[in-house]
Amino acid sequence: MSDFTRRFGIGYALAPKKQQSFIQVSLVNLAKERGMDLIRIDQDTRLIDQGPFDCILHKLSGEEWKKQLEEYSFKNPNVVVIDPLGAIERLHNRISMLQVVSELKIPQESATFGIPKQIVIYNSETLLDPASMEGLKFPLIAKPLVADGSAKSHKMSLVFNHDGLNKLRPPIVLQEFVNHGGFIFKVYVVGEYVKCVKRKSLPDVSEEKLKSLEASLSFSQVSNLTTQERNNDNYYEMTHLEEAEMPPISFITDIARGLRQAMGLHLFNFDVIRDDRVGNRYLVIDINYFPGYAKMPSYETVLTEFFWDIVHQKQGGAASLDKGENPEKDSDCLEMLNCDKEERKLVSNSCCGDGDDGALHL
Ligand SMILES: Nc1ncnc2c1ncn2[C@@H]1O[C@H](COP(=O)(O)OP(=O)(O)OP(=O)(O)O)[C@@H](O)[C@H]1O
Numbered sequence: 001m002s003d004f005t006r007r008f009g010i011g012y013a014l015a016p017k018k019q020q021s022f023i024q025v026s027l028v029n030l031a032k033e034r035g036m037d038l039i040r041i042d043q044d045t046r047l048i049d050q051g052p053f054d055c056i057l058h059k060l061s062g063e064e065w066k067k068q069l070e071e072y073s074f075k076n077p078n079v080v081v082i083d084p085l086g087a088i089e090r091l092h093n094r095i096s097m098l099q100v101v102s103e104l105k106i107p108q109e110s111a112t113f114g115i116p117k118q119i120v121i122y123n124s125e126t127l128l129d130p131a132s133m134e135g136l137k138f139p140l141i142a143k144p145l146v147a148d149g150s151a152k153s154h155k156m157s158l159v160f161n162h163d164g165l166n167k168l169r170p171p172i173v174l175q176e177f178v179n180h181g182g183f184i185f186k187v188y189v190v191g192e193y194v195k196c197v198k199r200k201s202l203p204d205v206s207e208e209k210l211k212s213l214e215a216s217l218s219f220s221q222v223s224n225l226t227t228q229e230r231n232n233d234n235y236y237e238m239t240h241l242e243e244a245e246m247p248p249i250s251f252i253t254d255i256a257r258g259l260r261q262a263m264g265l266h267l268f269n270f271d272v273i274r275d276d277r278v279g280n281r282y283l284v285i286d287i288n289y290f291p292g293y294a295k296m297p298s299y300e301t302v303l304t305e306f307f308w309d310i311v312h313q314k315q316g317g318a319a320s321l322d323k324g325e326n327p328e329k330d331s332d333c334l335e336m337l338n339c340d341k342e343e344r345k346l347v348s349n350s351c352c353g354d355g356d357d358g359a360l361h362l
């Protein structure tokens with residue numbers, strides 16, 4: 001069969017929520033028109049008995065899936081697995097996740113980047129020992145060390161003083177909370193493609209406010225709030241996304257490319273904030289494997305193009321990750337996304353302060 005008529009099979013193994021958001025009819029149809037069939041992998045049947053596939057997309061964890069994937073890859077070495085489990089695992093720990101950012105070698109002329117100051121706490125004794133704070137300054141944000149996609153792994157707390165540490169459950173990462181004007185930049189990476197969008201984030205905490213606040217405040221997935229949840233909150237109504245200035249395009253693209261190469265991953269996004277104390281300093285605070293691409297503008301076109309490259313071996317293995325340039329012009333790569341206008345199908349995340357009133361009051 002000539003390459004022109006050959007069809008390609010792309011197997012996907014995703015959790016139900018991810019499948020529902022990502023596998024939309026528009027994506028399936030566009031891929032089909034380009035000769036690629038998206039095929040659901042039945043998680044109740046052995047992977048080895050399914051297919052044939054030219055590529056496998058997945059966001060599942062657990063030993064059983066690992067075993068299945070290894071067995072499949074051993075018998076089908078030519079099938080591209082997006083992405084290797086070993087490479088994804090680095091993102092399941094919030095320390096190893098950001099370690100890679102610190103190791104990037106990127107020219108920092110007009111802007112600089114890094115990660116917030118942070119420590120890891122494994123047990124309650126260390127948590128309550130003032131010596132372990134290593135000069136970290138309040139306010140802090142406490143994040144579960146594990147970032148495995150569970151609801152628990154997204155549960156965060158803002159900690160305003162020592163008393164606020166009492167409620168925390170190690171293992172956790174204590175990270176300095178950096179004022180950033182209430183906006184966050186989400187940088188989506190799909191192979192060589194990079195798209196930066198802005199979203200609302202947590203409000204700044206002034207020195208004055210810090211003194212008057214309760215000891216801590218817990219919340220979950222604030223950048224993913226539903227329109228309804230935002231509308232119920234004064235802060236969100238008062239924050240104007242269009243006012244946020246985008247970061248320098250080529251700088252963000254350089255970081256994205258550096259991360260992609262260093263991690264050996266094709267599908268991820270990372271969250272960036274602009275440090276208000278410095279202005280042109282950008283901090284990476286989170287990296288997510290296979291994020292909510294359906295929220296990215298033109299996700300169907302971008303993903304279809306990526307699949308096409310993969311099955312035609314234009315972006316296959318780690319070597320081709322070095323290939324370089326983003327296929328889009330830089331000016332097209334960064335786009336403002338006003339998420340309030342977006343339809344969100346999935347998100348059921350909530351903010352819960354100590355009073356659990358559903359709003360984020362600082
Ligand atoms: N060091 C920080 N300084 C200021 N704000 C922060 C910091 N870290 C996190 N945030 C805020 O808290 C939110 C949640 O943090 P983070 O992105 O690490 O959590 P997550 O649960 O992994 O999120 P996601 O849903 O993107 O996976 C961020 O989107 C941002 O608004």
Ligand SMILES: O=P(O)(O)O[C@H]1[C@H](OP(=O)(O)O)[C@@H](OP(=O)(O)O)[C@@H](O)[C@@H](O)[C@@H]1OP(=O)(O)O
Pocket residue numbers: 017018021059147148149150186223224269288289290291292293295346347
């Ligand atoms: O829920 P969405 O589809 O929007 O995607 C979110 C995704 O959830 P899902 O994988 O269960 O879908 C999250 O993954 P886990 O950490 O929970 O594994 C994480 O990557 C978020 O950052 C994504 O939101 P985004 O950062 O893109 O806004």
Ligand SMILES: [Mg+2]
Pocket residue numbers: 223271286
């Ligand atoms: Mg995040």
Ligand SMILES: [Mg+2]
Pocket residue numbers: 147286287288
């Ligand atoms: Mg995350």
